[in-house]
Amino acid sequence: MDGGNIFLTLLQKVAPEGVPAWVLALTAAVVGIAILVGFVSVLVMFAVWLERKVSGHIQCRYGPMYAGGWHGWAQSVADGVKLLAKEDLIPLGADKPLFVLAPALMLAAIFGALAAMPLSPSVYFTNLNLGLFAILAMSSMTTIGVVMAGWASNSKWALYGSMREAAQVVAYEIPFGISLLVPLMVIGTFNLGEASARQAGWFGMHWVMFQNPFVLPAFLLFFTAALAETKRAPFDLPESESELVAGFMTEYSGIRWSFFFLEEYAAMFLMSVVGAVFFLGGFESPLTHFARESFGAGSVVHEVTAGVTLLLKAMFGIFLMMWLRWTLPRVRIDQVMTMGYKYLTPLALLCVLGAGIWEAIF
C-alpha cells in the first residue's frame, strides 16, 4: 500500500507534462483537506440536526420544524450563520493566545484523526498502515485542547470541567485501547481499508463481531469507553451543564464555541467509524458483496455502496449515542473513575486474554 492519497493519483493522470511534483502534491493535499473539512462539517451539521430531532421525538416534541421548510432541515445552517455573526468575545482575565488556540487545536486534532478514515475502498485521504494508531494518537490530542480551554478561560467552572476531562480521558484511554486490541488480534491489521477488506467473506457478513465470541463484550467496552472519550452522556462530566454551567466551554461564545460543538460531533463520528470498521464489518454488508460480485471490485457502484454502508453504520453508532444521552442520567466523577479503573480495564484485559486463547486454538 502506498502512502499517497487518491487525489494525488488522479492529478498525476490529468496534469500536463512538466508540472513539478511538489505542486501536484500540494494541490492534492489542499484539495484533500478541503474535501475532508467540507464533508465532516456537513456531516456534523446533519448530526446536530439529527440530535435535535431524536431528542425531540424522545421527549414528546418535534424539535426544529421551521427553518428551511421540511422538518427544519436548515436549522443547523441558520444556527451556524447566527454563531458566525455573533460578537467575538474574549474574557478580560483570559489568557488570550491559549484561549484562541484551544478550539483550533481541538479541531486540528480531530480532523487529523479523521484523515485516516477511508471514504470507500479506493477513496481515502491518506492510506496509513497504522491507521488506527494514528486515529488514537490524534484524537487524544483533543484532551489538550479541553484542558487548555479550561485553563485559559480563567473561570472556576471551566477549570473544573477541564480537570474532569483530563482525569476521565486518562482513565478511559486504557480500556479504550485495550478493547480495540481484540479486533486487532482477530483481523491483524491497523489499516482501516484493509481491516474492512478482511471482513469480506460470508456474503459480506464475515464481520469481526461474528468471528470470535470475545469481540461482543469487547465492543460493549469499546462503546462505553468511546462515550467517555467523546464526552457524551452519561459521561458528559467535562461539560455537565447542570453542575458546571457549561464546563470547559463556559466562557466561550460565538463561532469559537461552535468549534467545540463541531469537535464533539466529529469525534462521535470518528468513534462510530472506528467501531464500524473494527467490529461491524466496515464497508462490508450483503449489499456491498453483491455490488462487488455484479459490477466488479473498484467499480463506481461498488465504491458507492461500500461508502454508504460505512456511513450508515457510523450513523447508527451516532444514533445509539444520542439515544443513550437522552435516556440516562449523568454519573458522578468518582463513579466514572471507579468504573474506568476497577471494571472496564480488567474486563478489557480479560477479553484480550480470552480472544487470544480463542485465536490460538481455532
Added chain:
Amino acid sequence: MATQIEDRSKSEEESRTLPTGEKEFFLDVHTSDLEVNFGPQHPATHGVMRILMRADGELITGAQPHLGYLHRCAEKIGESVEWLQYLPYTDRYDYLAAMNNNLGYSMAVEALMPGLVIPRRAEMIRTICAELNRIGSHLIAFGTYGLDIGAFTPFFYAFREREWMMALFEKICGARLTYSYIRIGGVFNDAPPGWLEEVARFCDVFEEKWKEYVDLLVMNQIFVKRTANVGVIPREMALDFGLTGPMLRGSGVDFDLRRDLPYSLYGEMLRDKAFDVIVGKGEKGTLGDCWDRTWCRVFEMMESIKIVRWCLERIEPGPVLGDIPKVLRIPPGEAYVGIENPRGELGHYVVSDGGKVGVRVRVRGPSFTNVAVLEELLPGALIADAIAIIGSTDVVIGETDR
C-alpha cells in the same frame, strides 16, 4: 458582601466516609481550597439562590447559602393593602403552588371571621385545586431533579402532564400560574361545565403516565447510584432544623398537616381512609437520603390523585362563595393557620385591628426553613452531590425571599 465560610475541615473526616465507603480515595489528595460562587445565576439553583462554597478539588468543605435575590417585601405589602387585595401577592411566593398559597392565606383570614360559613362545594373545589396544584408542583420538583442529575427526558414527560393540569386551571380561573382563585370565603367562581369530568379523565391518564416516571427515573440504576446515600438527613437533624413536607417525611418522620391537624375536608377523608401519608423507608440506601425525598414526592402525587377522586365522587351543586361583604372588614384578633403545601408547612400569621387593611401578615414559608439544612449537608459532598442535594430540597426562591 464580605463573608467567611465556616471551615469544617476538622469535622470533614467523619462526613467523608459514607456507609458505602465509596469516597475514601478522595482522602489521599488535597489541593488548595477554591472558593466557588455557586449562583445566583446558575442552571441548577432553581432560581436566584446563591451558595458560597469552599471546595477542595471536587470535595466541598464549606457552604453558605445566601438569600434575598428575589425579595419583594410581600409581608410588608400585606400591611398596606386591603385583605382581598393581598391575595395576588400570595400567588407569587411559591409560584409553583399558588393555589395552596391562596388557600393558606384565605384560611388564615377566615379564622378571624367566626360567623363565616364556607359552602361545601367551595371546600370541594378548593381541595381539588390544591391537590392538582400539589401534583403540578411535585412534577416540577421531579422533572427539574432529573435535569440536575443529568436526565433531560423525564422533565419533558413531567411537563406533558403539567401542561394539562395548567390547562385545567386556565379553564377554571383564566390563569396558568398565578391563580388568585381560592379567596376569602370560598372560591372565585364555579367550575365551568364539564370541568369536573375532565379532572376525572386527567386522574385516569395521570395514573398511567405516573408509572413512566417511576420506571424512567426513580428506579433508574444510575439515578439510584447518584441519589441513594447522598445528602442524608437523619431523623433528629430533620426535626432540629424544623423541616416539613417531603423533606421531613423523607427522613422517616410521619408528619403531615393534612392528617395531623386536619383542615378543610381532610378530616372527613381521614374517616374514609381516603389517602395515606407517604413516609421514606430508606429503601435504596440510608433513611433520609436524596432518593427517599424524591420517592416521597413521586408517590405523594398518587395520594393526591386519590384525594381528588374522593372529592369528585362527593361533589354536589351549590354556592361556591360564602357571605362576604364588598368591603371586607376583619374583626380584631390574630390567627395562625398552617397548611400542608407541596414543600411543607405554609403558615400565615395575620393580625387585624378591625380595619380594611391588615396590621401584620407574616408568612412561614417551608422553602425558607428547608434551605437552612444545606449549610449542614453540603460539606463533605462532591460538587455533583451538591447539585443533587440542592435539587432534593426543592426550594422555590420566590418563597425563601418572599
